[in-house]
Amino acid sequence: MNQTQLNRMKDGLGFIAALDQSGGSSPKALARYGIKEDSWKDEDEMFDLMHAMRTRMIKSPSFNADRILAAILFEQTMDRTIDGLYTADYLWEKEGIVPILKVDKGLAPLEDGVQLMKPIPDLQKTLDHAKERHIFGTKMRSVIKEANPEGIKKIVDQQFEIGKQIAAAGLVPILEPEVDIRIPDKEKAEELLLKDIEENLKKLPADTKLMFKLSIPTKPGFYSELMKDPHIVRVVALSGGYSREEANQMLSQNSGLIASFSRALSEGLNVAQSEEEFDQTLADSIESIYQASIK
Known part of the structure; x- marks a missing residue:
């Protein structure tokens, strides 16, 4: 584990840029960017277009360590390059931004009101490769669709079980048990989730470090005590389908909670924009998310 990166993640001002759109979410991300689905023949061409979009964002003048602590990458992105450097090395060496890898499949x-993660085959091989590519940590997502105690317990247990394997490999896992923002019993689901998280934290070895990526809570400040747990490096928030304006407004009511936005970060970007227009749109987005993350 890189101690400099760990210190930055724990104490730095800023937020995490989520650039980890996978095969399932890439078509929608490209459509929002102005690239229609008939623009590629196969998955390889689609991922080429996604990497070009990500590269354009990463190389934008505003995408730097002044506002951004880390960036979450899709697995293919880890083996692609920017200006001759592997993406993680470019982020850290050129920009001072900590690289994180999405590992779920x-x-x-x-089932039971939740969607667990699919099995992650060859996880250890992926973690070993991530270390070769100088990745700091990982991220994995599951989703809660109702306040079902049995389902939520299964989600938290699965997240912690895999998270412990990742931590043992020398990486810092981000556990992401997302609560769907549209469900009517969201607040109850968050209460059940927090209870199960706290129970699992008590069982961890003292030296295990991890992070959480959670939906912005219904009740402001709901995760304030969780942030004080000695195992936790940081608690970050996903935008979850909120517009950037909505997400920023809610985030700013939760002191200590920082953003890890994907769609809200890229909102308004378009392939047809001039570099000046693109850079200004991204700069405005980054600044607004940064300000919401430091309140």
Whole structure:
């Protein structure tokens, strides 16, 4: 584990840029960027277009360590390059931004009101490769669709079980048990989630470090005590389908909670924009998310 990166993640001012759109979410991300689905023949061409979009964002003047602590990458991005450097090395060496890797393989079918993660085959091989590519940590997502105690317990147990394997490999896992923002019993689901998280934290070895990526809570300040747990490096928030304006407004009511936005970060970007227009749109987005993250 890189101690400099750990200190930055724990104490730095800023937020995490989520650039980890995978095969399932890339078409929608490209469509929002102005690239229609008939613009590529196969998955390889689609991922080429996604890497070009990510590269354009990363190389934008405003995408730097002044506002951004870390960036979450899709697995293919880890083996692609920017200006001759592997993406993680470019982020850290050129920009001072900590590289993080998405490791989950998507969601299982809905059961007990939740979607667990699908199995992650060859996880250890992926973690070993991530260390070769100088990745600091990982991220993995599951989703809560209702306040079902049995389902939520299964999600938290699965997240912690895999998280412990990742931590043992020398990486810092981000556990992401997302609560769907549209469900009517969201606040109850958050209460059940927090209870199960706290119970699992008590069982961890003292030296295990991890992070959480959670939906912005219904009740402001709901995760304030969680942030004080000695195992936790940082608690970050996903935008979850809120517009950037909505997400920023809610985030600013939660002191200590910082953003890890994907769609809200890239909102307004378009492939047809001039470099000046693109850079200004991204700069405005980054500044607004940064300000919401430091309140």
